[in-house]
Amino acid sequence: MHGRGHHYVPWKDISGWKCIRCGQCCREYIVSLSYYEALILALKHNAPIIKMKNKYYLMPRADGSCPFLTKIGSVAYCRIYYERPTVCKLYPFYVSNRPVYGKASRAEIIKDGETYYVYVDKVCRGVNRSKNIEEVVRYYIELWKRYTKTT
Numbered sequence: 119m120h121g122r123g124h125h126y127v128p129w130k131d132i133s134g135w136k137c138i139r140c141g142q143c144c145r146e147y148i149v150s151l152s153y154y155e156a157l158i159l160a161l162k163h164n165a166p167i168i169k170m171k172n173k174y175y176l177m178p179r180a181d182g183s184c185p186f187l188t189k190i191g192s193v194a195y196c197r198i199y200y201e202r203p204t205v206c207k208l209y210p211f212y213v214s215n216r217p218v219y220g221k222a223s224r225a226e227i228i229k230d231g232e233t234y235y236v237y238v239d240k241v242c243r244g245v246n247r248s249k250n251i252e253e254v255v256r257y258y259i260e261l262w263k264r265y266t267k268t269t
């Protein structure tokens with residue numbers, strides 16, 4: 119996710135996370151894409167793509183929301199859920215091999231002998247909705263490893 123108002127904090131500073139399907143992230147951030155994601159979304163779903171400084175993004179609607187966001191009642195749905203871009207799959211977690219947002223000891227986690235640094239965007243409304251943080255962080259490290267190898 120790329121855009122306004124992220125507030126990344128180390129994972130040890132929150133108790134847990136559970137997506138409440140509010141759709142806020144799909145309304146407020148511009149979605150960055152790899153070249154292959156841009157190509158597939160344009161060809162398969164007729165997605166509006168913007169290219170800026172050699173990077174690709176989903177062009178938001180006039181109100182700033184993602185063109186694939188839809189709502190049924192108060193519940194947000196992604197119309198391309200199973201093919202959504204990597205940044206959407208990883209949000210609100212930010213995994214790295216380096217402590218990019220500081221507070222290294224609070225962000226550090228060792229998994230299978232490797233050290234990772236994980237941050238969570240506190241702006242997400244699902245933050246602190248559960249008490250499962252370490253389990254979720256370990257799961258997101260696996261997702262990050264999988265998707266950063268394939269996109």
Ligand code: SF4
Pocket residue numbers: 136137138139140141142143144194209210241242243244245
């Ligand atoms: S802002 Fe957080 S809780 Fe709301 S839809 Fe996005 S990930 Fe889920």
Ligand code: SF4
Pocket residue numbers: 143144149184185186187188195196197198199202203206
């Ligand atoms: S592609 Fe789907 S998950 Fe990603 S911002 Fe758009 S509606 Fe949300």
